[in-house]
Amino acid sequence: MTTYKVAAVYTNEDYEPYATERDTAVAQLCQQHGATFHALKDQVIFAKNELLGKSGRPSKVFGSYRKAWLEALRDEQLRPYPSAELYNASNLTKLPNAPSRPTLTEMGFEEFRQFIPSAELPPEKLVRNYHLTRNTPGRVDSSTRRSVHLRFGTLSVRELMRQAQELNPKLLDELVWRDYFMMLLWHYPYTATESYEPRLRHVPYRNNEEEFRAWCEGRTGYPLVDAGMRELNETGYMPNRARIATAGFLVKHLLVDWRWGDKYFSDKLLDYDMSQNVGNWQWMAGTGVVAAPWFRVYSPQSQLKQYDPDLAYVKKWVPEYGTSAYPAPIVDHKFARERAIETFRTAYRAAVS
Template identity: 50%
Template sequence: MHSSPVAIMWFRRDLRLKDNAALYHALTSGLPVVPVFIFDRNILDDLEDKSDRRVEFIHAALMEMQDELLKIGSTMDVRYGFPKEVYAQLLKEYKVQKVYTNHDYEPYAQERDAEVAAIIEGNGGSFHHFKDQVIFEKGEVVKDDGKPYTVFTPYSRRWKATLNEFYLKSYPTEKYFGAFLKQVPRALPSLDSLGFQEVAKPFPSRELDEELVRKYSDQRDIPSIQGTSRLGVHLRFGTISIRELARRAGALNETFLNELIWRDFYHMILANFPQVGKGMAFKPEYDQIKWRNDEGEFRRWCEGTTGYPIVDAGMRELNATGFMHNRVRMIVASFLTKHLLIDWRWGEAYFAKKLLDFDFAANNGGWQWAAGSGCDAAPYFRVFNPYLQTQKFDPKLQYIRQWVPEFEGFGYPKPIVEHDFARKRCLEVYSATLKR
């Protein structure tokens, strides 16, 4: 055991050493800081795909952090296991006086953190957590009566009215790097030792393309071009600071800033309406809808063989790359829930498996928006027409030709369902439930 008391900085969704709230507080605590990351078996054991690129992304981010720490004589302490068991071991190896970490709003994370806090406090230590992955959280932006917003537009207005330089200020962690515990370098576990394989494809850059952001309002809905930032995975795992991004991008394009506000909005909804984290509809009456849930049709949707080229292009892009353009995400989600009348939770779970930038709050919010069951959702009678969406956002069929090159050939399947019939059926099923 190390002889002197230490503070542990527990990294999770904040894989960077710069402008990190909990790390700043740890480094200024007066204790030597041990940087810890846990490859959590409660999460990894449930991943069916052993080439899951999210694990590879995390591993690569940790290697970058390790390189920075080695230069100042410290090291990452990376463990693999169940958090409770890992902390039991850490308490044997270090005199842990304090643990610092950043908030995670997802249901499992809340349970995990409560268990670890109890272990630390039971051993005479203290557990400290901070806001880091959003600009405003929980009850920081509320209505005049103190209740949380459930509609985005007034929330965004209050969000912007509340914002000032304080909320975008960076935490100057670099000034205090000398507080990291000096240790002999520890080797990080390999991907192979974790049971995962390296795909070795490049990840999206974390550099902000300012010219792209300036054009964002005009180009963001066109899936055939690089009109979006692709920063989602970096926000998901905290390899970039939301404060820096909002500060830089917000000055360039308000539409882009609004997308960051949507992210805060969905995290706020998850924190204030915990039922959405338990598989329930935000609007309870939508849990009574009689979904068809045809497994064969769901499989065709997953594979991208529905006979609707824009839908199939999106699903094939997702399956091949772990990314899907946001406009197309709305189209494929509307198609699954309204054309096929398949429970939005099926689609939510499939995206959770496949998306490199998967974020529970945003994924849940997006799916419930498409299904009509969420806060500020599209009304149930709004059914996206895939043909009109194609004419509007992929008129030259560039995106479709990239992902569904055979769509004009005889081998391409006929539409799984006829649009007008599907729309009529959807309205009948929804209205039968919602007008009781």
């Protein structure tokens, strides 16, 4: 600002609390220097205030939000922006004495070889079958694997939405969830670190560190949970069905605060996105703006039978399953289920009275 005469600053809007604060500070700086500041919509189809309920607040029912989303959708909203054409040498002005762009190493990144799915649109066949395959973590083509690209903007959400709109409404639904959680985080930034549901802010979690470590390392003796955690540790990815199983198990079976799990996922997931992670963790814990009922405790064994009946997923990530090297269950399901319901119920009732 002091070196160049800046007329305007353009950026894409970002809803994370830190980003909101940062952009507010930059906007103020621009104002002080007579430059205009423009934060534009790019990462979502409908921005934070475009689809509010009658009360002027976000709807707390996903079905109502989805209905409004679908009704408001116009073809042009799913058209890709011509950014590749506009971003060319003749459109860019070279600043005299401009500092060179820092390299990734200079920014503190280290090289780490890891599988990254293609940034192209997923194959048509996969998208057509998505509703049939999405809950089978043992298949490599069970879901699109595009979350990391949506996270970093290396695939346009508009293009993926358009493909989903043409080929598979279930996939479109999942992408609408993404818009929804982004909007919720902007309106309720405190939910990044606090339960939305005030009656569940004082659940006496056990937070047993040894059990937490066993969960992190995939040593709980529940194979679907262990497979998910081991895949996460090794690849930085975990299929949605396994995220549900591992998150539910941590909060309900082990009674560990959902924030511990949220933090662990944030350290490990390549597609980590605060709005999606917090939204989903609070959903699983029963504490969110939208949430599964707090008394719902999934059985990890029933989930295994339902979603990995031939053990394809488990065999891939937990090769010692079925041998004496595999640990016994860290806690009995029936006992843990009753303990979780009782703990949550007591906390809930105490907060109400």
